[in-house]
Amino acid sequence: MSSETDRSTGSTRVLGDTWRSVDDGLRSVGNRINPVFQPLADGYNRLFGAYFGEMNGLQFLLIFGSLLGLLTAPFWGTFSLIQTMTIACIWAVFAMSWDIQSGYTGYISFGHSVLSGVAAYATAMLVYNVDPEMSMAITIPLSILAALAVGMLIALPTLRLSGPYFSLITFVAVLIFYRMIRPFSEYTGGETGIQTVSVFTYDPLVRYYYMLIPMLVVAVALTFVARSNIGLVLMAIRENESAVNAAGLDATKFKLWSFVLSSIPMGIGGVLLVHYYGSVDPTTFVVVDNSIEMIAMAVLGGMSSILGPLGGAFLFVMLEDFLLEGLPASARWTILWTIILLVLVFARDGLFRKLWHALERYGRRGETR
Amino acid sequence: MLGTLLSILILGAMISAVYALIAIGFTMIFGVGGVLNLAHGALIMLGAFAYLGLTSTGGMLSLPPLVGFVIAVAVSAAASYAMYAGLVQFIEENVVITFLATVVVALLATELVTFWFGTDPYQLVPLVAGSIHLETVGTRVRYMELLGFVISWIAIGLLWYYVTQTDEGRSILATSMSERGAQLTGVDLDFVKSRTWLIAGAFAGIAGVFLGSLLSTYPEMWLNPLAIAFIIVVIGGIGSIKGSVVAAYLIGYLETVTIQFLGSSFQGIFSLVVLVVVLLVLPQGLYGREFVHE
Numbered sequence: 001m002s003s004e005t006d007r008s009t010g011s012t013r014v015l016g017d018t019w020r021s022v023d024d025g026l027r028s029v030g031n032r033i034n035p036v037f038q039p040l041a042d043g044y045n046r047l048f049g050a051y052f053g054e055m056n057g058l059q060f061l062l063i064f065g066s067l068l069g070l071l072t073a074p075f076w077g078t079f080s081l082i083q084t085m086t087i088a089c090i091w092a093v094f095a096m097s098w099d100i101q102s103g104y105t106g107y108i109s110f111g112h113s114v115l116s117g118v119a120a121y122a123t124a125m126l127v128y129n130v131d132p133e134m135s136m137a138i139t140i141p142l143s144i145l146a147a148l149a150v151g152m153l154i155a156l157p158t159l160r161l162s163g164p165y166f167s168l169i170t171f172v173a174v175l176i177f178y179r180m181i182r183p184f185s186e187y188t189g190g191e192t193g194i195q196t197v198s199v200f201t202y203d204p205l206v207r208y209y210y211m212l213i214p215m216l217v218v219a220v221a222l223t224f225v226a227r228s229n230i231g232l233v234l235m236a237i238r239e240n241e242s243a244v245n246a247a248g249l250d251a252t253k254f255k256l257w258s259f260v261l262s263s264i265p266m267g268i269g270g271v272l273l274v275h276y277y278g279s280v281d282p283t284t285f286v287v288v289d290n291s292i293e294m295i296a297m298a299v300l301g302g303m304s305s306i307l308g309p310l311g312g313a314f315l316f317v318m319l320e321d322f323l324l325e326g327l328p329a330s331a332r333w334t335i336l337w338t339i340i341l342l343v344l345v346f347a348r349d350g351l352f353r354k355l356w357h358a359l360e361r362y363g364r365r366g367e368t369r
Numbered sequence: 370m371l372g373t374l375l376s377i378l379i380l381g382a383m384i385s386a387v388y389a390l391i392a393i394g395f396t397m398i399f400g401v402g403g404v405l406n407l408a409h410g411a412l413i414m415l416g417a418f419a420y421l422g423l424t425s426t427g428g429m430l431s432l433p434p435l436v437g438f439v440i441a442v443a444v445s446a447a448a449s450y451a452m453y454a455g456l457v458q459f460i461e462e463n464v465v466i467t468f469l470a471t472v473v474v475a476l477l478a479t480e481l482v483t484f485w486f487g488t489d490p491y492q493l494v495p496l497v498a499g500s501i502h503l504e505t506v507g508t509r510v511r512y513m514e515l516l517g518f519v520i521s522w523i524a525i526g527l528l529w530y531y532v533t534q535t536d537e538g539r540s541i542l543a544t545s546m547s548e549r550g551a552q553l554t555g556v557d558l559d560f561v562k563s564r565t566w567l568i569a570g571a572f573a574g575i576a577g578v579f580l581g582s583l584l585s586t587y588p589e590m591w592l593n594p595l596a597i598a599f600i601i602v603v604i605g606g607i608g609s610i611k612g613s614v615v616a617a618y619l620i621g622y623l624e625t626v627t628i629q630f631l632g633s634s635f636q637g638i639f640s641l642v643v644l645v646v647v648l649l650v651l652p653q654g655l656y657g658r659e660f661v662h663e
Contacts, residue, residue: 104463157645161652164405164607167468168599169644175596176641183634288592292472299469330484337477344470346462 030058037061053227056363059356063307070212070226081206081322086188088317089211090276093218093269094290095297095309100222101262102295103303104231105255106238107280109156110227113290114177115147115263117282119270121181122146124194124280129187132196147267148260155259158250174288181282193281200275211272215310218265223306225261234258235304296340302350311352376508377625383514384519385621387583391594392601392613393528394569400545400608401565404461408452408471409598410591411478412447412570416445416577417493417586418482432497449570450563458562472538475591483588490585493578517579524575525614528568533608541565545608574635593637597624600640604647606657615655619643 037057055063068290073085094116102109122143126134158169166301188194200210225231233254236244244251274280293316301312316336324332347354373617391413397404423430424437432440452474461467500511531538543551544561552558580594601620605612627639647654 087630108465108468134386157648164399164464164468165603165648165652167405168603172596172599172637172641172644175593176637179634179637183632289476292476294475295469303465328484330480331495333480334484336474337480341470341473341477344466344473345456348460348463348466 001260002125014129019130026358027362030359033061034058034363040064047251051227052223056360057093057360058064062359064357067216070216074208079204084317084321086204086208086211087321088277088314089208089215090269090272091294091297091317092310093215093265093272094294095301095313096218096222096306097262097265097269097293098294099298099306099309100226100231100234100265101258101301103298103305103309104226104234105258106239106363107159107255108167108295109170109262110167110288110295111173111289112262112266112294113286114154114170114174115151115287116270116273116290117177117280118150118278118287119143119147119267120274120285121188123274124189124197125187126199128189136198136275141273143269143274144264147270148263151259151263151266152256155256159255159259170291171288174286174291178282178286178288179284183351189281191282193279193285195279197278197280198273199278207276211276214272218268219307219310222261226304226306228262230254230257238304258286298350299340300343300351302353305350305356307351308350308352308356312350315351372508373629375503377622377629379503379508380514381622381625382618383510383518384584384625385618386578387530387576388594388601388621389614389617390524390572391522391598392605392617393525393610394572394576395598396602396605396608396610396613397541397545397565398514398569398604400550401541402457402562403464404457404471405464405468406452406457406471406476406569407468407486407595408478409569409573410595411475411576412445412449412573413580413591413594414588415448416441416574417476417581417590418486419443419444419574420578420581421486421491421493421586425491433492435566437494438496438578439576442571445574445577446570449566449573453562453566457566458559479588479591486588488588490587490590491581493582493586495582496578501505502507513579513582517583520575520579521636525573528572528610537564596637597640602654604644604654606654609654609656612654612656 011263034057037060041055041057041060044060046197070085073080077085094112097115098109098112101107101112120143123139126142153174158166182190185191199207201207226234233244233249235245237251239253241251244254270285273285277284297312297316298314299312302308318356319336319339320332324335327335340343343351391409394412395406395409398404398409416552420437420441422436423432423440425431432568456470456474457467495511495513497512497516501510501515502509513578532542535540540551540556540561541564543554544558548558551561576594577591581592584590597620601613601616604619605614605616620643623639623643624636627635651657
């Protein structure tokens with residue numbers, strides 16, 4: 001930053017000076033807050049640091065502050081905010097599941113809405129075609145298994161190939177799945193879908209926890225996996241696949257595992273979504289836009305960081321349903337896609353990763369430029 | 370029975386010609402830059418809507434269809450170039466980011482068009498009106514379909530001449546074989562890429578006007594043709610122009626036969642089956658990396 005400002009013209013120097021004073025201000029604030037939470041963070045680091053990565057006081061404040069905020073949301077949030085956050089929880093599951101596969105391995109999938117769609121359709125079709133009284137204890141595991149099976153069906157032929165083929169085929173897979181729904185409308189309900197699925201509960205506050213708890217479990221599980229050696233290998237595949245093979249690890253096998261790791265939470269998310277709406281139909285569950293929205297959330301928060309996509313999903317859904325709610329749909333999406341494009345070009349590591357690193361810098365004591 | 374066969378033969382040739390145009394542009398951009406350009410679909414839509422805006426009888430401008438066609442193709446080409454010069458150029462060193470950025474551009478363009486024109490389908494003024502009824506075959510062929518076939522082959526022929534017979538064109542081919550090799554022999558990469566994006570944009574524009582006239586024009590009209598172009602490109606081999614043309618006719622006929630005998634709801638499913646088989650047997654596609662020596 002400083003070497004750039006030296007070379008640049010007057011106006012940017014003023015901008016640079018302003019930025020530096022803001023930076024210094026933030027640093028002094030950070031230095032004051034950090035020690036307060038450092039003991040707690042140290043305790044956390046001793047217990048869990050080896051599994052989830054270490055953090056400083058400020059980062060501890062961010063993570064556990066957000067966690068507390070999420071858990072207590074019904075006590076301070078407005079009704080429509082809770083509604084939005086309920087949806088955001090489901091999308092966060094999708095974004096994180098996408099991330100463990102595509103973000104980490106670099107094999108960008110456009111087909112993830114097939115996985116959630118299959119799980120949702122499996123639940124709905126079991127209820128609709130087999131037994132309307134079938135309990136969730138049966139439908140939920142079966143639906144997740146269905147997502148896993150279809151995930152394998154897509155992954156087995158495509159992940160053997162390297163490069164761009166994978167993305168193209170997953171994109172096509174969504175369109176095919178979407179089209180298959182109509183010829184089999186006897187079982188799938190066709191365009192209008194199936195409306196007879198039971199919802200978890202009609203109480204919106206309880207429903208929020210029904211979505212939040214699985215989301216947090218998925219977040220912890222995927223962070224744990226991503227921080228383990230498996231995550232490391234997946235990232236190595238993204239950076240240099242032949243090096244992974246040369247190290248004696250079977251990259252294809254790890255890519256398949258990443259798809260398994262991704263299919264299961266996608267299945268969970270699909271089940272949550274179907275029991276949230278109490279119905280399935282192709283346009284809300286399958287269309288390729290859904291896959292692209294998951295990707296947009298992950299990009300917004302920061303790909304290959306699990307918690308980044310979580311934050312990205314909340315930011316995205318908040319923007320879409322809460323902050324820009326009054327605008328017509330196409331204007332809203334124009335703004336959203338413009339934001340995503342700007343993040344892609346100017347902050348490709350994602351907003352939450354930027355925030356995370358900034359907190360790390362500001363927490364550091366007595367450092368001056 | 371003979372009539373059905375002949376009508377499949379004719380209809381398949383028409384639609385395949387348009388698919389070929391889309392697939393060629395897509396595959397050329399991948400060939401020279403390694404960029405998977407999903408915004409290619411948006412260019413198809415842009416071509417159709419530019420034509421609509423320029424020629425529609427109710428609009429402000431009602432240019433003669435031919436003039437509108439030429440301008441619409443130019444608009445697509447210019448938009449394609451603008452995308453390269455204004456966006457892709459700066460981020461193309463990261464494949465994943467570029468790929469995602471083009472997706473977002475495609476969606477952004479779709480939303481902008483939705484904002485102006487709404488989601489309802491439009492009917493385009495045909496370049497040439499009317500149709501010819503083939504008595505012996507028992508099918509009706511629109512002149513527009515014939516024209517699409519002819520223009521597609523003229524465009525493919527010109528492109529073939531350009532990339533094999535002229536130095537400028539050969540530098541495009543050279544770049545897609547080996548970027549470093551081309552650079553060492555004095556090829557200006559930036560110039561090559563600019564021209565490739567221009568050509569791809571123009572091809573998408575032509576395809577857009579014909580798809581818009583033969584089917585209908587609405588903001589998401591590009592989604593299915595683009596998916597079919599993906600299948601074609603993967604079967605033909607990513608980066609191969611010849612492969613794209615061959616695979617376009619393969620898939621075009623397969624789709625036509627499927628629609629004829631099974632109905633349009635099964636469209637795409639057999640293409641996917643063929644795709645999986647090709648991928649398993651020939652992972653590089655029919656003509657993938659035909660010129661590349663490793």
